[in-house]
Amino acid sequence: MARLSRPAADALGTVVRLGLAAVFLTSGALKVVDPAQTRIAVRAYELLPAGLVGPVATALPLVELILGTLLLVGVFTRWVALGSGVLLLVLMAAVAQAWARGLSIDCGCFGGGGAVAKGDTRYPQELARDAGTWLLALWLVVRPRTALSVDGWLRAEPGAQWRTAGNPVK
């Protein structure tokens, strides 16, 4: 397999990072503006006890917005991408269990969510989309170096100690 030159890989990584940021910022924003709907969406998975539905529905969009913001500016990219990947795995597991148990719900991944009619579920598409997003996160875990990032700005500081943080200088 042909290896990309470093500038090309950095540029591709930047696109990946900004794409992942856009996904989280969009999904977080759509949830945060409609907290009642988000509660319904979380509740529909029938995973959490009643007392935890509210806190999770409040926290999930905020976590998505935080991850999206950190990815947008490109700081701690590897660790943020790792966190994103873990979150996506948890969400995919939740969708998969809903599918396996025969629930009829919309995943509410980008707002909306809750019960839908039997024939209106879209589990395969939802899981495929999440898996695609997960691959973006995986790229950044494996190769967190991107252009236009705070990480890069820190790395470029004269005499900086940052260069060892996940970005070994070659």
Added chain:
Amino acid sequence: MSKKGRVVGSGERAENKRKREATQVVSAARGAGGGNRGMIAGIAIIVVLAVVVGVGLWLQNRNKPGALPVAIPAVAAGVQYPVAAQGDTIVTGSPQAPVTIDVYEDFMCPICGQFEKLYHQRLAQAAADGKAKVVYHPVAILDELSAPTGYSTLAAGATYCATQAGIFPRFHDSLYAAQPTEGGHGWTTAQLQQLGRSLGAGPAFAGCVQAGANQRVATATANASHYISGLRPDHRFGTPSVVVNGAIIDISDEGWLDQALNATRR
């Protein structure tokens, strides 16, 4: 990036180390030099995240509904049909009707609201014409979806009071016509009492609503859950559930009511 198999002698290693140390000394001498960007970035990121979380929390809380300010609008009287309380259910129509339709509803459930919109007139007509015995089972499974919690139980309990007071049809229909949104405020005890008064309930009604029927509703809900989940292949209970002559019905098939009413003509 060429990695030639170069042997680094101990003298060279010491030389490299000296160079590294010199660099560190230089950057330390610059004072503000090393680590400055890290500090700037750290502070900026903390500020940005604080703003993001702050705006997020504000967005989530901006529409926390206050108490619904108005009285519950009473719907106009529809067709008349017999109503009788029976256990934890409200039986409408003739007990001798050829078809029995059991309806399990939660006053907070939006799909129940849609179901009522679509079918309540035809169910009332069927009860009035003696074609069907329509049995209402008020249950409470969505108590935590109102703020404060408990509207489902409160409304279900008030339905028993309304049945006693002889105002079940309009009380029930009014609550579905003015259904609170999920996650929002439910109607309050005072508003339910007011609705009853405006529909002509006697003086006992307000006290009955005030006393509540939490235990009765909880028992009715548990019984309904047991019964319905036993009928369904997936062993689940949700609202609305409709049972026709003892068989669970898929109400997403819109012809279910015609089929139920016509089955007897055969």
